[in-house]
Amino acid sequence: MSARPTPLSGFPEWLPAQRMIEQRFLERIQTVFELYGYAPLETRAVEPLDQLLRKGETDKEVYVLRRLQADPDDTSDATLGLHFDLTVPFARFVVENAGKLNFPFKRYQIQKAWRGERPAQGRYREFIQADIDVVDRDTLGFHHEVEMPLVVADALSGLPIPPVRIQVNNRKVCEGFYQGLGLSDPAAALKAVDKLDKIGPAKVAELLAETTGATDAQAKACLALAEISAEDASFADAVRALGVTDPLLDEGLEELVRVVEAAREHAPGLLVADLKIARGLDYYTGTVYETVLKGYEGLSVSSGGRYDNLASAGADRFPGVGISIGVTRVMGLLLGRGALGISRSVPTCVLVALPDEERRADCDRVAAALRKRGIATEVSPTAAKYGKQIRYAERRGIPFVWFPGEDGHEIKDIRSGEQAPASPETWSPPDPDLRPVIHAV
Amino acid sequence: MSARPTPLSGFPEWLPAQRMIEQRFLERIQTVFELYGYAPLETRAVEPLDQLLRKGETDKEVYVLRRLQADPDDTSDATLGLHFDLTVPFARFVVENAGKLNFPFKRYQIQKAWRGERPAQGRYREFIQADIDVVDRDTLGFHHEVEMPLVVADALSGLPIPPVRIQVNNRKVCEGFYQGLGLSDPAAALKAVDKLDKIGPAKVAELLAETTGATDAQAKACLALAEISAEDASFADAVRALGVTDPLLDEGLEELVRVVEAAREHAPGLLVADLKIARGLDYYTGTVYETVLKGYEGLSVSSGGRYDNLASAGADRFPGVGISIGVTRVMGLLLGRGALGISRSVPTCVLVALPDEERRADCDRVAAALRKRGIATEVSPTAAKYGKQIRYAERRGIPFVWFPGEDGHEIKDIRSGEQAPASPETWSPPDPDLRPVIHAV
Known part of the structure; x- marks a missing residue:
């Protein structure tokens, strides 16, 4: 080793003092997850490639493994890739071990994940995620959707970081509203609105017209819905004032009110119903979450939502809800600005x-x-x-x-x-x- | 996901109750490492392939990464592989960050490593190692070699596992003895004796004759040395009774006596000077360690040693000493025999x-x-x-x-x-x- 090695872009490494800060974060998060009764799970770093590619949008990002001296004629090993999140391995684990688990199954998982993306601020090729999920067989109680943001709030409170703001929406509100409005393809409408922060209202209106055939009035209503945001149940009145009715919309509003009210009691000022939050992923079916730190609004540090069809095997279905904290992203943001310190660089007293x-x-x-x-x-x-x-x-x-x-x-x-x-x-x-x-x- | 997935050989996964047991082990190990003042370090999972191949003997085992959709013409990314231990990344980290570290630098590192080996009992493709190392610039105090087994003893005590036995030797004893005996190639003699448990004394004698030109008397003396084992300093008298003298041998005996006596005071019955312990790796230059659990004698669960030349950059040399606990191996052995239990399968009280x-x-x-x-x-x-x-x-x-x-x-x-x-x-x-x-x- 005569040439001095240099860092690899996208693979952050902390000095020991910084790692002690990260450990304190992880310790706090783990403690809170356990206080809520989530059991620990650690899955292997690799999954068969076909499992990883089931979620189509991330195929570009997968790191594939091969043994350096593998016999090219030996095809006994399936092609393996590093997991790019903790949800896909969790879904696989639940299906694989369903017979040995008690349902509802609440687990937390704090591990690294890898993506071959181009590194950028807050985007790493190797990063630590801290996830909780609850899955049940066939049906899952709504109250679990209420709990998720409270756990994240407790986990991040007591840490020396800027105030946390959890933005919540419910897919049923959006889809019900679009349906009630007479749009034939609510999923396409959702996708268009999801681009609001990136491309602005005028372009979203165009996109709605193009992809869902929305009239000007319909596009305007979609944008009006996306503008609604409140820290209390008043958002529901604002939605109703738009004059759209639909049973799914009613169900979604009722659920979202429950989430907002529980959070207001538990941690006032923490959570906001924000009806433009869409979360790109197709598989969400109920409450969705995104979290920002004050002063770092551009990047979500914790997100998730309710899903109904992520894991299934034959006739067994396992609906669930989960939320994930991007630990490396939080660390990277705060250490990058020199916003965290520690009293010593060794454990020694x-x-x-x-x-x-x-x-x-x-x-x-x-x-x-x-x-x-x-x-x-x-x-x-x-x-x-x-x-x-x-x-x-x-x-x-x-x-x-x-x-x-x-x-x-x-x-x-x-x-x-x-x-x-x-x-x-x-x-x-x-x-x-x-x-x-x-x-x- | 309609077909039920199956486990991947060599990639162990524990159920949550088992993972809680593993966490307790990790927690205990980490606590003890910190009590001794070791600072935490976590390195990225990947290293450039050329770094990984510097230690020649493991080249067959490296998992190489490629981005699934990488542009074949884009050669900007160096070829990366998953680390197969925590020593190579640590050595690289020290050289890369030498200007930011205080020496002597004591660090612990608890992470997964990967090897593409054929899975067998106690041998995994993905496994957790818990390492401590001390490195210094230019010279390293011998007393650090004394500390290593005491830390491991403390870390593993208080856990519900079979009694631990740490077998210790010193390269200087063997090499000095072979030199004093007149063998021209002490390294080759060490390699031959290292095979003692596998091939028996007769074959080792043949090998010594072949590879070092040892006479019958010389081979016999080598085997006599390898038979010596004691829980106290008496091993030194037994060595001297073989009538070989050499300054390096004297130095080695003095060092080994210090290790044995410190351990006898700290944790009686734990450590044994066992002069057949050779540890295959070329880079050890002083004390070497291997550890077995009672009832599971065939597999070392913790090993390491003193090295002088693992890390260097230009004129800078960083001698060190380290020891590694094979956490997954310990878990696999004990869980495999159903030897560990836990009072509940969730954290919930x-x-x-x-x-x-x-x-x-x-x-x-x-x-x-x-x-x-x-x-x-x-x-x-x-x-x-x-x-x-x-x-x-x-x-x-x-x-x-x-x-x-x-x-x-x-x-x-x-x-x-x-x-x-x-x-x-x-x-x-x-x-x-x-x-x-x-x-x-």
Whole structure:
């Protein structure tokens, strides 16, 4: 390795201090997922290529694997690709293991996924997703759709990040509205409206005319619907004021009201009913979610929705609802702006100073006693002058240096300079110093 | 997805209950790594192919990636492969980021790796490794070699697994001994002795004669060295009794004695100096480690050693020492024999029973209050008869069911049948019930 290697575009790597921040995020997310009773699942990184290509729109992005020295005549191995999300492997896992699972099945999955896309801001070739999904056999209670944004809200709260805003819509509202309006192809209308942020209202109106035969009045109504947004149930009145009626629309409005009201009680100001949220994916059939951070509105950091037909096997159908947090995207946005910091670059809380190399065994005993009580401790790598050993701690942000003496020990907080007698059997750091602390910058 | 999918050989997947066991293992390992001050690192899953092939012996095993729809004329992307261990990416990371790291640099890394090998017992195509390494610039203190097995011992203790035995040797002992014996090619002798368990002493003697020109007496001495094994420093006397002298041998013996004595104090009975341990890999230059579980002696579950030349860039050299725990191998061995169990298949501690669907918001409030105090809680998915709701809990091993009443709440331990009044603001489960408990079966 004589040439210095360089980073690979789209494959982010964090320094240890940044990785500790990411770990804290993952820890928080996992803790909250478990508090809601979601069980952990980890699927293999690979799926047979035909599984991956069932979701047509992502075929360009799949990384295919081959064994470097594979025998070209040996066709016993199916072609494998790296998964590009956690939903496809989850659906496959449920069908494969349906007989061993209890339904409704609530699982979380925190793993990497890979896409061979052209890297751009917030778009990576390797990234961590944190997903929850609930699936049931045949039918799935609506209340699970209410729960999803609450879990995400709890997971992201308590982290030093900008305020979160979850935008919610319901496919039934849009499709029912388009139906009630007399449009023959609600799916095409949805696709057109989904482009609103990108191409603007005039172009969407044109597209609606082209792809669904919408009249000017119909296109105008579609755009009026997409403009509705509210933090409370008032959005439903605004929709009804547009004068369109349809049973599916009524059902969707009722569901969306339930989601909005539950979120208002649980975490006021967090969730907004935003009727332009469409989510491109075909398979959503009910509530859909998108999430942005204040100050980073262009990129969704968490999205998902209700699906009815993602997983099925023979006569078995497994409707579900899920939401996914783009952990690498959040990290990339915030670290990219230098918006996150951590109190030290190592887990170590105490550095035991080494008077001379002959005393190393004694110092190791001090460290072992502290570790036994959960205090991360290192012994100085060399018996250099104490000033140099203290600098070893300073450079890493280690807050305490332990001085083993002949007649007793002393501990020094190297930030304040305070020094006091201490015993390895009883001394503890103040709670906030036990582990590195993350904070907004 | 109409045909039911089947597992892929070599790509293990655990059910959620098993994954919870694996998570507990990972959590314990991570906690101990951090207690010793190792900082976390996560590298990307891929490396340029030329990096991966620097370690020649594994070239057959590399999975190479290609983008499914890559333009064949576009050669801008270097060929990438999945890493087959965590050492190669770590070495690359250190060289790439040397200017941003503090040395000695202690890092842990817990990630998946991939090898296109033929699957067999304990051999997977996708597996989790948990590694620690220390690297320094130019020179590395020997004491780090002493620490490695202590960290592994602490990480694996406290887990419900069979007793661990760490077998240790030192390359300097073997090479010094072969040199002192007058063998001209110590590396070839090491390779021959490494085959001892596979081909037996007679064949090793033949091989020594063939590849190093060893006489009968020399071959006999090599085999005598390989037979030496002791839990204390007495192994050094046994080596000296063979009558070979060499400065490198003396240095190696002194080092190995330090490793053995430190381990005897830290965790008696755990470590054994076993002079036949050779570890095939060329790059080790000092202490080498292998670890077995009692009852599963055929497969090493943790190995590593001291290396001097793994990472270098121009004039910079980064000697290091590391050890790796094969987490998937441990899990596979123990789950394969049904030797591990867990008290429930979900994180949930409390199921809130649902009297009728209209009361769901009330029940959600009870759940939210319990979760706020760290108690994993689900609300029943349906307002079925209480007997059916209790069976929902039973099937998942959820220990407590909460009954919300008009005038007050009650909680039932469904294992004992005990039921008592409770408030969501104050009730807590007994400590051992808060999280699922893993145990040996």
